[in-house]
Amino acid sequence: xxxxMSMTKVAMPEQEPNVRNKNFSEVALGYTKEMAxxxxxxxxxxxxxxxxxxxxxxxxxxxxxxxxxxxxxxAAYEIIxxxxxxxxxxxxxxxxxNQCEGKCVRGIKGEPVAIGRLERFVxxxxxxxxxxxxxxxxxxxxxVAVVGSGPSGITCAGELIKKGxxxxxFEALHKAGGVLSYGIPEFRLPKDLVAKEIxxxxxxxxxxxxxxxxxxxVTIDExxxxxxxxxxxxxxxxxxxxxxxxxxxxxxxxxANEFLTRVNLMKAYKFPDTPTPIKVGKKVAVxxxxxxxxxxxxxxxxxxxxxxxxxxxxxEEELPARKEEVHHAKEEGIIFxxxxxxxxxxxxxxxxxxxxxxxxxxxxxxxxxxxSPVPVEGSNYVIDVDTVxxxxxxxxxxxxxxxxxxxxxxxxxGIIVEEDTMKTSKDGVYAGGDTVTGAATVILAMGAGKKAAxxxxxxxxx
Amino acid sequence: MxxxxxxxxxxxxxxxxxIEAPFVANKCEAGQFxxxxxxxxxxxxxxTIADYDREKKTVTIxxxxxxxxxxxxxxxxxxxxxxxxVGPLGHPAPLHKCEHVVGVAGGxxxxxxxxxxxxxxxxxxxxxxxxxxxxxEFVILKEKFEEFCDHVYIATDDGxxxxxxxxxxxxxxLIDKGEKIDEVIAIGPLIMMKNVVKVxxxxxIPTAVSLNPIMIDGTGMCGGCRVxxxxxxxxxxxxxxxFDGFLVDFDECMKRQGMFKEEEHECRMHLxx
Numbered sequence: 030x031x032x033x034m035s036m037t038k039v040a041m042p043e044q045e046p047n048v049r050n051k052n053f054s055e056v057a058l059g060y061t062k063e064m065a066x067x068x069x070x071x072x073x074x075x076x077x078x079x080x081x082x083x084x085x086x087x088x089x090x091x092x093x094x095x096x097x098x099x100x101x102x103x104a105a106y107e108i109i110x111x112x113x114x115x116x117x118x119x120x121x122x123x124x125x126x127n128q129c130e131g132k133c134v135r136g137i138k139g140e141p142v143a144i145g146r147l148e149r150f151v152x153x154x155x156x157x158x159x160x161x162x163x164x165x166x167x168x169x170x171x172x173v174a175v176v177g178s179g180p181s182g183i184t185c186a187g188e189l190i191k192k193g194x195x196x197x198x199f200e201a202l203h204k205a206g207g208v209l210s211y212g213i214p215e216f217r218l219p220k221d222l223v224a225k226e227i228x229x230x231x232x233x234x235x236x237x238x239x240x241x242x243x244x245x246x247v248t249i250d251e252x253x254x255x256x257x258x259x260x261x262x263x264x265x266x267x268x269x270x271x272x273x274x275x276x277x278x279x280x281x282x283x284x285a286n287e288f289l290t291r292v293n294l295m296k297a298y299k300f301p302d303t304p305t306p307i308k309v310g311k312k313v314a315v316x317x318x319x320x321x322x323x324x325x326x327x328x329x330x331x332x333x334x335x336x337x338x339x340x341x342x343x344x345e346e347e348l349p350a351r352k353e354e355v356h357h358a359k360e361e362g363i364i365f366x367x368x369x370x371x372x373x374x375x376x377x378x379x380x381x382x383x384x385x386x387x388x389x390x391x392x393x394x395x396x397x398x399x400x401s402p403v404p405v406e407g408s409n410y411v412i413d414v415d416t417v418x419x420x421x422x423x424x425x426x427x428x429x430x431x432x433x434x435x436x437x438x439x440x441x442x443g444i445i446v447e448e449d450t451m452k453t454s455k456d457g458v459y460a461g462g463d464t465v466t467g468a469a470t471v472i473l474a475m476g477a478g479k480k481a482a483x484x485x486x487x488x489x490x491x
Numbered sequence: 492m493x494x495x496x497x498x499x500x501x502x503x504x505x506x507x508x509x510i511e512a513p514f515v516a517n518k519c520e521a522g523q524f525x526x527x528x529x530x531x532x533x534x535x536x537x538x539t540i541a542d543y544d545r546e547k548k549t550v551t552i553x554x555x556x557x558x559x560x561x562x563x564x565x566x567x568x569x570x571x572x573x574x575x576x577v578g579p580l581g582h583p584a585p586l587h588k589c590e591h592v593v594g595v596a597g598g599x600x601x602x603x604x605x606x607x608x609x610x611x612x613x614x615x616x617x618x619x620x621x622x623x624x625x626x627x628e629f630v631i632l633k634e635k636f637e638e639f640c641d642h643v644y645i646a647t648d649d650g651x652x653x654x655x656x657x658x659x660x661x662x663x664x665l666i667d668k669g670e671k672i673d674e675v676i677a678i679g680p681l682i683m684m685k686n687v688v689k690v691x692x693x694x695x696i697p698t699a700v701s702l703n704p705i706m707i708d709g710t711g712m713c714g715g716c717r718v719x720x721x722x723x724x725x726x727x728x729x730x731x732x733x734f735d736g737f738l739v740d741f742d743e744c745m746k747r748q749g750m751f752k753e754e755e756h757e758c759r760m761h762l763x764x
Contacts, residue, residue: 242577246518246579267711287715300758301754303534304560427729
């Protein structure tokens with residue numbers, strides 16, 4: 030087969046920026062078969078497979094790409110899913126530039142192979158064309174409980190059910206999926222896709238019980254008493270961080286969690302056809318520059334805001350969002366106010382009228398390795414806005430640690446685990462994903478779920 | 492899906508519903524609340540638990556039919572189902588074994604106050620209750636309170652039952668008569684709770700109130716229900732819903748409750764058609 034020596038990726042068809050910033054449909058439309066095969070031929074199938082060293086769940090990347098190049102998409106799907114249970118999701122949301130694509134040798138001189146786009150193509154193709162298969166699993170009679178139906182919980186459950194366990198997943202919200210449902214917008218990750226991926230896990234036999242809050246409806250100790258041999262905690266990082274500046278309780282100030290949950294989970298973008306409202310004025314300031322901030326800003330634009338600002342205290346180099354999200358946000362008209370740090374929110378009659386910021390310069394690196402912002406005295410100015418969304422990070426919800434004696438956590442709330450087994454300080458209790466690391470990525474959460482499933486299997490096989 | 496086991500109309504605006512919810516019924520305590528969604532597209536609505544039966548595995552809620560979602564709920568019949576019902580949320584009410592507690596309820600506030608005073612009575616505390624309503628029709632649960640309260644005082648705006656005036660009028664009378672009150676629990680409209688605190692704070696009578704801000708998830712993940720207590724931001728859904736009345740910034744609570752007034756009206760108009 031001839032290799033494709035083009036220095037650039039095959040372009041991804043996308044909605045036009047000024048069309049898509051008014052609708053919630055998916056931005057990236059997906060490769061056709063021909064595009065996928067053409068892109069797959071850019072892979073040199075290197076012997077040392079550097080791409081795989083960048084993948085948190087060890088997807089056999091050159092292997093699946095070879096099958097795509099041959100046009101055998103079913104085989105490609107089998108290879109991907111031998112390690113990754115949610116390829117339609119990962120293909121869309123992984124920060125590939127920091128993972129597989131960041132290591133690709135094609136990326137040394139030109140663009141790396143579009144591994145993420147190919148993974149997405151294979152997953153979408155399978156969803157559209159595959160026939161359902163009957164899974165014949167031999168049960169071992171042992172039961173495991175999983176807390177949280179987000180990426181780490183669902184992955185852990187999916188692995189354990191295949192090993193013969195009876196698995197129940199307890200979800201606090203009324204819909205499964207965690208951040209996949211409430212956090213990541215429809216235009217990046219369609220919800221019917223999330224539902225289908227979760228259905229695949231349910232079809233294997235996993236029982237998902239929504240509206241059960243572990244820590245309130247039932248405790249971990251009670252679950253152990255009820256005969257669950259082990260419990261995996263994948264409760265995520267759902268506690269929003271606020272700036273603690275004056276004016277933060279004015280009407281029109283939202284945490285990004287509230288803003289996105291109203292729109293993504295409760296479908297407030299359809300109001301008044303659905304009853305959950307969202308109020309977005311003409312000018313919106315989103316504080317922060319991670320993926321959540323990009324999601325909030327692009328959502329605000331789609332809800333009708335005329336001007337949307339990203340207010341971030343560092344510069345473009347330090348900003349943590351996925352490169353594609355930043356690129357799409359700029360195309361859609363989001364205005365980046367970098368090296369600006371908020372110090373107060375102003376209001377009138379209880380409603381937001383502006384956000385006061387102080388200009389920043391970059392100084393020495395801090396603990397995260399990024400250069401620290403240093404305020405420029407007297408450079409304060411007010412940006413006129415009527416809505417502010419605070420997207421500066423999320424921490425683990427304290428409910429589990431408050432109701433589970435013997436569970437050690439970090440000062441900031443993350444559950445402490447052994448690196449290789451995800452085992453906590455409490456016998457039979459394992460944890461993974463954002464509840465351990467703080468807010469991170471879907472793929473890392475999935476990797477943790479896999480590790481924990483393996484360790485739980487070893488623990489219960491003794 | 493959660494089955495509606497029984498339903499009662501308490502007055503022209505208020506209804507009672509008993510719903511089968513095993514996880515909630517098994518664990519809930521006085522002071523905690525649930526979140527209900529009536530149908531597939533429904534919004535998440537917080538309601539305090541008025542009563543529960545651990546054997547029947549049911550939870551009782553009392554709600555005022557005042558907006559789109561409560562109207563939808565009101566149309567449901569016994570034997571039908573609601574889409575989602577989750578809990579118990581929030582902390583159980585902090586109930587102390589003292590000698591004499593006076594409960595003050597305004598309108599539907601009677602519902603969350605009822606299980607708290609009943610529990611105190613079971614703990615051996617002498618309890619009295621002052622129930623307020625616009626008129627006799629809007630005084631609810633009077634007979635239920637009479638089952639264990641030493642005294643049930645009523646205050647109505649129009650004097651159609653009990654004292655003509657506010658609950659605070661009656662409370663002040665009790666204090667003026669020389670009643671020794673160890674604690675007050677006030678649950679009702681924000682302005683009522685604010686006014687009760689105006690009476691009790693100068694006399695240093697510890698007063699617990701139950702806050703009802705707008706909520707979305709109710710589990711602590713969005714901060715929409717944030718309130719200022721003693722100058723600090725707390726989330727009513729995980730730090731409350733009961734708080735020390737002396738420390739609550741009621742004015743901020745009242746402002747924040749009005750956030751979606753326009754949308755509430757728009758929604759009602761649109762979805763009614």
